[in-house]
Amino acid sequence: MPAFFPTLRGATICLLAACAVLGGCERGSDKPVVVDLIGRQEELARPQPGNVSIVSRTFLGATAQGLLSFDARGEIVGGVAESWIVTDDGQSYIFRLKQLNWSDGKPVRADEVAKLLQARFKAAPDLLGGLQPQVRAMTDRVIEIRIDTAVPSFIQLLASQRLPLLKAAPFVGSGPYGATIRLQRAYLTPLPDGLDPESADASPERDRDRRTLEVARASLALVRFQRGQTDLVLGGRYQDLPLLGVAGIREASIRADPVSGLFGLLLSGNSPLLKDATIRAAINSAVDRGAIASAFNVSGWTIAERLLPAQLDLAGSPTAPVWSGQDIAQRRATARAAVAEWVSKNGDAPVLKIALPPESGSRLLYRRIASDLADIGLSLQFQLDTRGADLVLIDEVAPFDSAHWYIGRLACKSGPGCDPESLARLADARAAGDAASQARLMAQAEALVVGQDNFIPLGTPIRWSLVARRLTGFQPSPRGVHPLNQLLPLPN
Structure with a gap:
């Protein structure tokens, strides 16, 4: 990329x-x-x-390095672990620890590492994409991590800087x-x-x-x-x-x-406008991603219309929105008609509120999105607080290259357009006994999430x-x- x-x-x-x-x-x-x-x-x-x-x-x-780390090129290297193997079923990861001391001089032991890592997993569910790893010490220098389904890219997650092995305050790491x-x-x-x-x-x-x-x-x-x-x-x-x-x-x-990940706007709140699936699709289609890149004066930035950046572990290509392939004028005309129909049935459309960080780049992004929505008959208001906002920015680098994370991050059971069936399909995918079934069920979950139209992808994180x-x-x-x-x- x-x-x-x-x-x-x-x-x-x-x-x-x-x-x-x-x-x-x-x-x-x-x-x-x-x-x-x-x-x-x-x-x-x-x-x-x-x-x-x-x-x-x-x-x-x-x-406080983690079990694994990334080197300067983004390749996985040992942190506290000196070596590791993955079992044939892809669900068990066994790590041999280095002979290290904590910064207080005490030796690093597997039982401590297992407890710390399990606590980190519990504290960061958004990092795991719905996976539920279990950690145990096998010897003084060996630990095992088991996951509920085979995910080849799971090893990348273990190198995340969000999983530091911090024994106690202040800053007793290795x-x-x-x-x-x-x-x-x-x-x-x-x-x-x-x-x-x-x-x-x-x-x-x-x-x-x-x-x-x-x-x-x-x-x-x-x-x-x-x-x-x-x-x-x-x-x-x-x-x-x-x-x-x-x-x-x-x-x-x-x-x-x-980097890859999610950079876009999540639809939230209880606005009656956003409960209408046609309106959610209209807002998504009306945003001109290329104009956002121009507003920031960046070249080579990858804009996005799809949820996933690549096929990853789906059975096929990521789902394209129904308006993909249409030029911006066609998309705007359809969106304008959808908004006009909603207004004719419900009265004036409420002002939508967008929550963004306070810096100057957010003002550029706000003006660009506000202009796009004004062109289809909707008004947008800037605010800093996410409370009460209808559109909230998600700007996150993917911790591992798997649809598990992308779908798990956006599948939902409440909120505008949320379809609980997407969560059920995701659970089915994790329980699948073979890679082909998992990829097929994951693709179904991804299609359901895209169909919710409650996330507006803009591009790759910057x-x-x-x-x-x-x-x-x-x-x-x-x-x-x-x-x-x-x-x-x-x-x-």
């Missing part, structure tokens, strides 16, 4: 003079790597396992870093096992192996990067895209992640970072994960 790339047009604030005053915009290659995370400061002070924010995920991923937080910064130092084992002379005393994490709003993070005060900015999303042009960031510094030239180990990731211990090349 090609990554998007911003085309930086518009006003530019030139900060090059400031860089010159500071002695250049690139930090020395032997200095600790400074990372700015776009988010809220309290997320660093009180990071929560299972939290989807870049701040919690990055901090806990660095200090690395690869230990952390000290002071003055609203996190100072990370490699634990003995935290550096690449191929680096024979690896020493936690070297400055280049240390990391400093700070949290800032996007505008401040961009200014700090432009001034050479930070090496890496993580956590860029669609809502901050307009700032790249305003700050005059060099295109060579911007790295986009080719994830971007700013990267200094010294970080030659940084690579765009299909998982949106960037290990802090793989940013610099190993010394010769």
